[in-house]
Amino acid sequence: MNPLILDGKSLAKRIEQELAQRTQALLAHAPGRIPILATILVGNDPASATYVKMKGNACRRIGMDSRSIELPEHTTTAELKAVINELNSDPDVHGILLQHPVPHQIDERHCFDSIALEKDVDGVTCLGFGRMSMGSDAYGSATPAGIMTMLKHYEIPLKGKHAVVLGRSPILGKPMSAMLLNEDCTVTICHSRTVNLQEHIRMADILVAAVGKPAFVQKDWIREGSIIIDAGYHPGGIGDVHSDAYPLSSAFTPVPGGVGPMTISTLMSQTLTAAEKALGIIL
Numbered sequence: 475m476n477p478l479i480l481d482g483k484s485l486a487k488r489i490e491q492e493l494a495q496r497t498q499a500l501l502a503h504a505p506g507r508i509p510i511l512a513t514i515l516v517g518n519d520p521a522s523a524t525y526v527k528m529k530g531n532a533c534r535r536i537g538m539d540s541r542s543i544e545l546p547e548h549t550t551t552a553e554l555k556a557v558i559n560e561l562n563s564d565p566d567v568h569g570i571l572l573q574h575p576v577p578h579q580i581d582e583r584h585c586f587d588s589i590a591l592e593k594d595v596d597g598v599t600c601l602g603f604g605r606m607s608m609g610s611d612a613y614g615s616a617t618p619a620g621i622m623t624m625l626k627h628y629e630i631p632l633k634g635k636h637a638v639v640l641g642r643s644p645i646l647g648k649p650m651s652a653m654l655l656n657e658d659c660t661v662t663i664c665h666s667r668t669v670n671l672q673e674h675i676r677m678a679d680i681l682v683a684a685v686g687k688p689a690f691v692q693k694d695w696i697r698e699g700s701i702i703i704d705a706g707y708h709p710g711g712i713g714d715v716h717s718d719a720y721p722l723s724s725a726f727t728p729v730p731g732g733v734g735p736m737t738i739s740t741l742m743s744q745t746l747t748a749a750e751k752a753l754g755i756i757l
């Protein structure tokens with residue numbers, strides 16, 4: 475049987491339409507109070523600049539706004555923290571996105587953790603991660619939260635399933651593992667020191683590949699009928715899983731058009747929720 479394509483592009487489009495309606499409702503309740511996402515880009519990385527631009531464009535498609543802050547390559551931790559503090563106390567700003575990665579002289583973790591919890595719409599703070607892991611209210615890290623939205627939309631059974639997460643980064647692998655665990659998956663987390671990696675991957679009912687290496691996971695590592703979530707994105711539309719492996723799965727996310735659009739729609743959704751909370755529309 476042909477595998478099901480988990481089409482993130484059309485799902486994200488649908489979500490954006492709902493968000494546009496919600497934004498109109500917010501503006502009817504609070505005229506002039508347009509939800510604003512502040513994006514901070516430090517340095518000159520062209521890929522990061524493209525991601526930030528895409529997020530600003532998504533805001534405008536929905537009827538929200540973005541405030542773009544660009545800082546030079548030589549910015550210090552203290553300077554970046556001062557910018558974040560200013561945005562934290564600005565009532566017109568509802569969400570803050572600090573684009574990862576920042577130049578090496580900056581303590582990225584410290585700066586992420588300076589973002590106020592109620593504006594941490596990209597789910598990057600330790601506090602947000604801890605609360606999400608414990609099942610308390612917090613915005614999830616945007617990429618794994620978008621993956622969860624997609625799994626739920628396509629009614630992929632999770633309870634009792636063996637999920638293998640390849641990667642343990644703070645923005646992807648770790649929060650992904652916690653989210654799957656919270657949905658009663660049995661979770662194996664693999665990383666660069668994992669022994670017998672292929673054997674672990676072969677055990678997966680659900681594989682989430684977030685390894686950051688193009689076409690890394692090979693066809694013969696995949697168990698037939700498993701579900702492949704490919705979070706990777708590399709030039710030329712290549713994911714972290716070799717595309718030869720997709721036909722073996724029962725469902726897979728295409729690259730591009732799978733996980734990527736879900737990340738952006740999740741960020742938009744969480745920014746709008748933050749604005750609704752700030753304006754007292756939802757508690």
Ligand code: NAP
Binds near residue numbers: 617666667708714
């Ligand atoms: P990352 O920070 O580089 O983390 C990669 C993870 O893979 C690390 O945990 C690393 O292990 C592990 N790893 C590296 N080599 C390995 C190997 N040979 N065997 C097993 N594990 C290995 O990457 P990331 O930021 O999580 O991103 C992962 C992928 O997702 C990338 O392709 C990125 O482009 C993509 N991504 C997509 C979106 C989106 O919106 N679609 C958003 C973010 C990221 P150690 O911890 O041991 O080093």
